[in-house]
Amino acid sequence: MAPDRSGRGRSQLSLPSATGSSVSDIGRRLRQIRNARGKSLAVVAGLAGISPSYLSRLESGHRALDRRSLIMALARALDVAPTEITNVALALPGEAEEDRSLGAVRLALFAAAMHAWRGRVCGVDELTDRAEHLLEQQRQCDYALVGARLPDLIDDLHTTLAAGRDQREVLRLLVITHVQGTQAWLGDIGASQDLGWQASTLAADAAQRLGEPAYLAVSGFGTAFGLIGAGGFDLAERVLHDTHPGTAGNTELQMAGMLTLTRSLVAAAKGEQGERAAALDHADDLARHAGEGNALWFGFGPSNVGVWRMTVALEAGEHAEAVRIASTVDPNALPSPTRKSAYWREYGRALARMPNRRDEAVLMLRRAERISPARVHRHPFMHSVLSELLARARDDAIGRELRGLAYRAGLLS
Structure with a gap:
């Protein structure tokens, strides 16, 4: 699925029950599809390469379904398109x-x-x-x-x-x-x-x-993102491999960097750790040579590479690593509000999966929301993350902040 991008129907969730549980739309849909297919937790979990207990927590909303590779694995296990699982968690036009x-x-x-x-x-x-x-x-x-x-x-x-x-x-x-x-x-x-x-x-x-190579690179980036959004990781990889902007000028250098970052995301989604690390290291090297820039409106540079590193770590399920990377990035150096909102959102996503750091996660997500509500409310993984946080929400100031954020995102009535 693309890092950011579907406006289709969804059902409403009620307020958390007395037990503190709240089922995410994605989790509910996942369970409905599994039951409609007549498959047990054990069968689907085995096909997807996870444990039955983990699948049960995904269905109940106690674990966020926020990795492209896992969504693809579950879609294959259930013989459905990935959007059959994810589309109900997105806002209505x-x-x-x-x-x-x-x-x-x-x-x-x-x-x-x-x-x-x-x-x-x-x-x-x-x-x-x-x-x-x-x-x-x-x-x-x-x-x-x-x-x-x-x-x-x-x-x-x-x-x-x-x-x-x-x-x-x-x-x-x-x-x-x-x-x-x-x-x-x-x-x-x-x-x-x-x-x-x-x-x-x-x-x-x-x-x-x-x-022109630079504009072919812009097009290649857009095509690759569209393919990632459809789960076409191999096709995206082919597009990226066949797109060569060169490094003759700073614009071409920055575009080469953006394509390299996209390759790292594809590698993370495919579970290719060596390729992921090599691509990120190459992007770091290109960023050092290019400096902070905004060629063709991409904002490529060292600070933006840091945000991409967070996203790629999250895609690989390495939440502690994403938190560590976040501490090395200066959000004030990021080139635009879009990247600043992405930084705080990814930081919040990572903290949400860390023990005893859920209060911080809510505060990071609220920072992202203040910059750009849509990039939190409409992000394809955020409803699942918010539902997991709601399942453990307390009746305190942070809990009220979280429930307000979930309400604005359409999760609570």
Whole structure:
């Protein structure tokens, strides 16, 4: 599953019972699918490579189902798509301000894919200004504004390209807008992975026409993320292996770093420890040479590598290691609110699985939520993490903070 990215239906959970238990939507769905398949705990657990008691805790919400590799293993054991397990834990479109634009963005993507141009022909300077402003607002987590402006920008970029105006400049804008704007926005608000894939496909088409290594790398990153979100780790690995931005300039160096970080995530999901470590070490080396940067809006640099190291450790189930890494990262050095929110969210996810550190976990998650509610409420693993925390919540200040966060995320009625 992609580190961040589905806005489909979910059921509501009631307040914790007197025993302190609270069943996560993902856990409930997992149990429903297993029962519908007529498979016992022991059979499914054996096929997934875990113990029956651990599977029972996942189903009850006492353990968070927050690893892509485990979701894939359970999906294979149950003979279902991964989204059958995870989609019920994601927010419904229409519940937040940014969702109001989802329909218009969807239609703009459909129109672009159909070559049904419906925008206006614009000058490249105007399109550049609009794209840069939108991408900056995406970095600032202003998802309502991004969503409001995306449909017209998508329409106008594709219409201008079809008119033959400033083609190379417009192709560059299309690649970066669809990966760093459209696909990223759709992921952050929890929209359908299929829409994100459509955005990455449009970016890939533009990158192939352009043929420039740096923009092919941007497209490769977007394509790989779409494949990771669908559980296509081998396909993502192939895309990353075949994408070579080089290191001729600082932009290419930073893009090589981002692709290397993505390889480390794929390796973690596949359980390839040696490849994961080698990729992270290589990314560290590239970051030292590149310095803190923001080429093509990726924010690659030493501090961002630290956040990726946390995410990769979490994917590998190494929560203590993620906590250790967090202590080495200066969140103030992170290049944007999106990365700061990711840092606090991943820190909270890690602490949630550490003995006697759940209060700290709640405080870290609240910091992430204050920066970007959507990146906590809509993240595909957060409902499971919050449910695990709720199962052990006390009737104190931290417990009230947690229940408030869970309510805003749609977990409590």
